[in-house]
Amino acid sequence: MYAKQPYEQIYGSWEPASPVAARTAAVCKQALRQAVAENGQAVIAIPGGRSITRVLEALRDDPEVPWEHIHIFWVDERWVPLEHPDSNFGAAWQPVLQPLVAAGRMHQDQVHPFRYRSDLPDGGVGLYQSEFRQYAADSAERFDLVLLGVGEDGHCASLFPRHPALAETGYGFIAVDNSPKPPPQRMSASRTMIAAARCAVLLFFGEGKRTALERFGDDEVPIEACPCKIALQAVHTVVVTDLG
């Protein structure tokens, strides 16, 4: 059984350098620094969507983030080429990761996109798992920090309410078919992989996420109906929201 701990909630209107942005950056830095102190590196997993960009931009602009020791993986990705406009990689690469690489704050080898392989039955998910193992070996093969944008329906990563992918309890990256959010084919970290994270940060920004936030905080709602509750099993869970 997982030792469930209360989660920290960071509340406020998000503006660059606002208190909520500063506290969120501080939480992320603490998780990353702790991993670097213990393992010499930190493994962070990020999703797609709009919410994540503001957090990544805050971390990009923070001189105290140890980017030189961070390996970045994707907690979920759409089965599209890296240069496709729907790519979760592209959404983070252009505004955040490319500038960090260009500034010499991290090396391109530290960025680990999921590469969709149309020639492989699993789309390349197995290869991604192998790549992750190689870099996460020193940190018990788990995410030191996972950032999760939450959808209106309570999904996180590509784990959607009452979707068969939620029943895949093996540890690792999985293929997801028939995603209700387009595109239909994706890869995602499994629920056990997200649950094992040392620190999980959930983002609920905007009125459209109010129901999801309420359901997240409702003990009566099961994970199957609100998958972002998986993050409650992480060692440290943090909710960031502008919803009062």
Ligand SMILES: O=C(O)[C@H](O)[C@@H](O)[C@H](O)[C@H](O)COP(=O)(O)O
């Ligand atoms: O590929 C994706 O679509 C994402 O990884 C997805 O899980 C996203 O993070 C949430 O839907 C939140 O999206 P927003 O931040 O845009 O609300």
